[in-house]
Amino acid sequence: MDRTGQHILVQNMTHWIRKGPFMLHGHFAYINFPQFGSEFHPIYINMIRDPLDRLVSHYYFLRFGDDYRPGLIRKRMKDPKTRMQTFDECVQNGGLDCHPNNLWLQVPFFCGHAAYCKIPGNPAAVESAKQHFTENYLFVGLTEAFEDSVHILEKLLPQFFSGASNLLKTSDRWHLRRTKGKLPVQEATRTLFQGNPVWQAEQDFYQFVRAEFYEVRKTLLQSSSNHIDRTDRYFRFVKIRPKSAY
Numbered sequence: 385m386d387r388t389g390q391h392i393l394v395q396n397m398t399h400w401i402r403k404g405p406f407m408l409h410g411h412f413a414y415i416n417f418p419q420f421g422s423e424f425h426p427i428y429i430n431m432i433r434d435p436l437d438r439l440v441s442h443y444y445f446l447r448f449g450d451d452y453r454p455g456l457i458r459k460r461m462k463d464p465k466t467r468m469q470t471f472d473e474c475v476q477n478g479g480l481d482c483h484p485n486n487l488w489l490q491v492p493f494f495c496g497h498a499a500y501c502k503i504p505g506n507p508a509a510v511e512s513a514k515q516h517f518t519e520n521y522l523f524v525g526l527t528e529a530f531e532d533s534v535h536i537l538e539k540l541l542p543q544f545f546s547g548a549s550n551l552l553k554t555s556d557r558w559h560l561r562r563t564k565g566k567l568p569v570q571e572a573t574r575t576l577f578q579g580n581p582v583w584q585a586e587q588d589f590y591q592f593v594r595a596e597f598y599e600v601r602k603t604l605l606q607s608s609s610n611h612i613d614r615t616d617r618y619f620r621f622v623k624i625r626p627k628s629a630y
Contacts, residue, residue, distance in 0.1 A: 385412050385413070385415075385497060386497075387497075390415050390420065390497060391420050393412075393415065394415065394417050394420040394422050394424075395420070395422070397417075397422075397424060397426065398417075398422045398423075398424040405543060405544075407544055408426075413492055413493045413494070413495065413496050413497050413501070414428065414493065414494055414495065414496045414497075414516050414520065415496070415497070416496065427522045427541070428520050428521040428522060429521065429522055429523050429524065429525075429537065429541070430493070430494075430521060430524045430525070431524065431525045431526065431527055431530075431533060432490050432524055432525075432526060432527070432590060432593055433490075433526070433527040433528070433590075434528065434590060435487045435489075435490065435583060435586035435587055435590055436487070436569070436574065436577055436583065438487075438489070438490075439482070439486055439487050440471050440566065440569055441563045441566055442486075442563075443471050443474065443481050443482055444471070444563050444564070444565050444566040444567070445563045446481060447467045447468075447565065448563070448564040448565035449563075449564055450562055450563050450564055466479075470567055471567065471569060471573065472569060472570045472572075472573045475573050475576065484504075484577060484580040484582045484583060485504045485582055487504075487577075487580075487582050487583055487586045488502075488504040488505065488582055488585075488586065489586075490513075490586060490589065490590065491509050491510055491513045491585060491586055491589050492509065492513075493513075494512075494513035494514075494516050494517050494521075494589070495509040495510075495512045495513040495516065496512065496516065498512075500512075501513075504582045504585075505580075505581040505582040505584070505585045506585070507585065509585075510585050510588055510589050513589050514589060514592055517589075517592070517593060517596075522540060522541075523536060523537065523540055523600065524593050524596070524597065525537070525597065526593075526594060526597050529597070529601070531549065531552060532601055532605065533597075534548045534549055534552060535549050535605060536600060536601060536604050536605065539604050540604075
């Protein structure tokens with residue numbers, strides 16, 4: 385999203401406050417609202433995934449789609465040789481769809497729209513992504529723990545997510561974006577990616593977020609309540625007095 389698009393979005397959301405509460409869902413990177421003169425501070429939430437697992441899923445999604453539109457073959461996949469290559473074969477042949485630079489997705493989303501955020505493997509982008517995650521995101525879930533992530537959102541934002549866990553249990557349509565035809569990655573391919581600085585940067589950020597997720601889960605899911613204001617408090621207030629100098 386360019387600077388003009390960000391400005392329009394910020395202004396629109398700032399004026400929507402009167403109609404709130406509301407939720408905006410979309411594929412756009414972190415936006416610094418005060419940078420555009422807005423006093424509105426949205427609550428950011430997100431979901432992330434193991435970087436290599438995400439790339440592999442996207443690779444096979446381009447070729448075989450998902451269970452939402454199972455018969456769809458994308459135009460760029462009309463060549464059967466390209467379409468039927470496994471991810472491992474693509475790596476061996478130096479294909480574009482499996483290039484390590486394609487891992488560079490989650491860090492830029494949290495880093496923002498600055499030019500340096502777009503440079504694959506940029507350490508400065510990783511640090512900005514961590515800072516924005518720590519200071520501006522209420523919660524970031526993991527696809528590997530999807531049900532727990534939804535349960536936590538029920539506790540943190542019940543006005544939006546109340547009943548979501550039950551929906552997962554009773555609905556057969558919540559997984560309609562599951563990739564078809566995905567094959568496991570060979571260990572040699574995994575080792576090759578692990579030596580790449582782009583993978584290392586994305587993995588560093590992923591592990592940083594993952595550690596926080598499991599800390600939040602340990603605390604919030606100990607309660608049977610669906611509302612954070614009813615969650616058992618695991619803290620106590622004490623009086624703090626300065627020590628005497630004598």
